[in-house]
Amino acid sequence: MSYDFDLFVIGAGSGGIAAARRAAEYGAKVGISEFNRLGGTCVNRGCVPKKLMVYASHFPDNFKAASGYGWTVGETSFNWEKMITAVNNEVTRLNGIYQKMLDNSQVKLFNGYAQLIDSHTIAIGEEKVTADKILIAVGGKPTKPDTITGIEHAMTSDDIFHLQKQPKRIVIIGGGYIGVEFACILNGLGSEVTQVIRGDKILKGFDEDIREEIQTAMQHKGIRIITNCDCDHMKIEPIETGLQITIKSLDNHEEIIVADAVSLAATGRIPNLENLGLENTKVEVVKGAIAVGEKSQTAEANIYAIGDCTDRINLTPVAIKEGRAFADHFYGDKSYRMSYDNVPTAVFSSPEACTVGLTETEARERYGEAVKVYRSKFRPMYYTLPDLPEKTLMKLIVDTNTDKVVGAHMVGDDAAEIIQGVAIAVNMGATKADFDATVAIHPSSAEEFVTMR
Structure with a gap:
């Protein structure tokens, strides 16, 4: 049977766009729909604008620290409207970049809310298109508990x-x-x-x-x-x-x-499945999320789903990796490679935190008395001259049966930047001896991960 598209992606967030572009690179004819701005939650209502606001929120502490280094910082004030306008202007710029990426990849964009009519037919407003394979990447949305009065x-x-x-x-x-x-x-x-x-x-x-x-x-x-x-x-x-x-x-x-x-x-956030037309297909919804198998396949043979709408690990890089793994496998003739083990994640709080692998509790449940924990808590050099009480915490969790590092955790400045590199080692199965054998970069906070005893 002939279809309008080899692949049609519902949802142009980070995961959907990654899958669409990668499939198009392999020569597939791809369509994608989006009723909102391109980029999904991460670009428009999540990671990107939030991180910009995080940067803005750090300046008062930076001003305070500056005096310890001989700087005199005069009277300061904060303009919310100027900050929020700059943040949203950056989001708009990124929307344009996503549009250019789709255009360059020759992926056809449909502006509107997509609804499944059957397993191969999608309606976007008054227009209907067909596709051999359909990928659902509609993400999630925040919820309000209706038990709260007002x-x-x-x-x-x-x-x-x-x-x-x-x-x-x-x-x-x-x-x-x-x-x-x-x-x-x-x-x-x-x-x-x-x-x-x-x-x-x-x-x-x-x-x-x-x-x-x-x-x-x-x-x-x-x-x-x-x-x-x-x-x-x-x-x-x-x-x-x-x-x-x-x-x-x-x-x-x-x-x-x-x-x-x-x-x-x-x-809480829930998968954004409202009015998607899943009832017109064999796609199953379990506990509010689209149920998928190992290769992101739903109960409908030609329909797949990735990202937050499947409620597995709701992180933008996971959705992107799922989307590319799908496209590599089905259009690039490559093995499907997607692992949910040792996925690093960050909390951009103040102080910042980042983690990869097992928590101490999880490790003890799995390995029992074989678990050994290494901790280091200290004041980073940056805060010594201003004499500020900020602390950094680092923690390695080791299975002594194998000497493998099964968890790494950090609270402190640049935690996400530091743990990203540590995550590679943990994912490769590095041992505590491997960490110990690595020469430290001095003076740095990151060196603590290779000097802990």
Whole structure:
């Protein structure tokens, strides 16, 4: 049977565009649809604008440190509108680059919401096209818990990039990495931040030392973290001076906080499957996500899915790698290579954290008493002259049966830049002896990873 396209990709985020371009490079005729701006969550409402805001939030600490090095920094002020305009201008520039990449790859873009009519037919508005293979890469979206009274007055992480005025007082509900990052960003920019979490620590699922180190540092920087809260039964009410948030603890203690804005960024994200037409195919949805097999194949033989809509590891580089692995295999006649082991991830909090491999708890569950942990905590050289209390934590987790490093964790400046290199070693199966045999770069913080005893 003849089709309009060899491959049609639904969703032009990072993963979808990566798959479309790679397939086109192999000679496939490719179409792609997107109802929003090109680049998906990462470029428009996530990684890129958020990281730019992280940079902006670091300047007050930099000004403070400068005096220790002989610099006199005069009166400073922050202009939210100027910053947010610059961030969004950069996003617009990146949208244009993505458009050029699609054009150069001869991938045909359809602007509009795509819906599956059957296993080979896609409708984009009034237009219908057919494809031999279909790749779903529609990503995810933030959710608001409907158990909270007045939830309609709250915003999500998507909204914060378009605020015209800086919130002077903000309550962030949830202790996931998105909530933690925005708490640190807004605190650094001068907002009064209160973070409300269910448990006793932020960043559930991360190594315990990382959780403790970041939470303590956030509190020292002035972020108020309210723990052990019944986040499902809060109340948000508009009042003359902003929003009134009623918070209940698990032991029924009640507290009222007044704020300008509430961000619910960390209460969860879900696959963006609404009105996709999956019911017109054999594609299965399990626990709100598209169910896929080893090679991203759904229950429908010719339909595949990658990225956050499959709810495996919801990271942009994972979606990109999944998309390229799909295209390499089906259009480049290469073996499908995608591993979910030892995927590094970063939290761009203040201080920054990055991790790869197993947490200490996971390692002990797997290897028992064979686990040996190496830790180093110190004040980096940068902070000695300004005499600031900033600390860096580094941690290696080793399976002594094999001497392999099965986990590496760091909290401190440039953690993501440093762990990226360490992740290569961990992924290759490097041993503690390999780390020890590596000559250190001195003076640097990174040298601690090869000098720990």
